[in-house]
Amino acid sequence: MAQGEGQQTEENIRLTAKREEMAQRLMIALDYPDVTQAKLFIQKLEGIPCYMKVGMQLFYAAGPEFIKELKTRGYSVFLDVKMHDIPNTVKGGAESLTQLGVDMFNVHASGGSVMMAAARAGAASAVSGNPALSMPLIIAVTQLTSTSQEVMNGEIGIPGNVTDTVVRYAKLAAEAGLDGVVASPQESAAIAEACGPAFRTVTPGIRPSGSSLDDQSRVMTPGQAIRQGSHYLVVGRPVTSAADPRQAALNIIEEMIQA
Ligand code: C5P
DSSP states (O other): OOHHHHHHHHHHHHHHHHHHHHHHTEEEEOOOSSHHHHHHHHHHTTTOOOEEEEEHHHHHHHOHHHHHHHHHTTOOEEEEEEEOSOHHHHHHHHHHHHHTTOSEEEEEGGGOHHHHHHHHHHHHHHHHHOTTOOOOEEEEEOSOTTOOHHHIIIIIOOOSOHHHHHHHHHHHHHHTTOOEEEOOGGGHHHHHHHHOTTSEEEEOOBOOTTSOOTTOOSOBOHHHHHHTTOSEEEEOHHHHTSSSHHHHHHHHHHHHHHO
């Protein structure tokens, strides 16, 4: 083999590995009302090893069977059901979700540190009962990106600005043994500074340049979010509503690699 060809192959292998790594950091929000529509969409992404995010709408309609099917197809799954209840109930919920084999799930940080620690204990209990399971990543919701400062101050009753609250919740989640937080990509750098670079930031509000904002207001492009230190990018409509979802996902992955 000529030297040039060898280098070419090495470069291809490196790029393929990088594409896989970035695809694993791209979470596609499967915001569909039923399994039929979700499956039709997934077919279009065949061969792209992205993370699948299942939220309340699809999970309440499709149930655990659909999660098991995603796992059988080889996808990593983030179950975005944002648990918030008394610690004992959250512990039981975490145990059930871990038994399903999800790779990530979340709880509200505003449930407090005992509740967050209970989520971890529930997951650990499921894993100790079945060695085939591995510990999922447990992520705290800080302040929803739909909550404005006015609502946070005037309705929820938390004074100060949103970023300070997000960082305070992130620290509380880290102290409770959680693995990261859901936050705006605009907060990723402040969270990394407060909780260290290994503490994961899962960031929705991603919009490739030129795409519609929909109802998101504090957005960043995939490249900007990666440069801000986001570990996982949550993307829904820019891929699910694209004329060519496969190409839209591949374009985002390329932009992540470039960043
Ligand atoms: O379509 P779009 O890219 O806006 O979808 C974003 C996804 O991230 C949706 O599933 C939404 O529920 C979720 N999400 C969000 N903001 C948060 C938490 C979750 O947009 N703060």
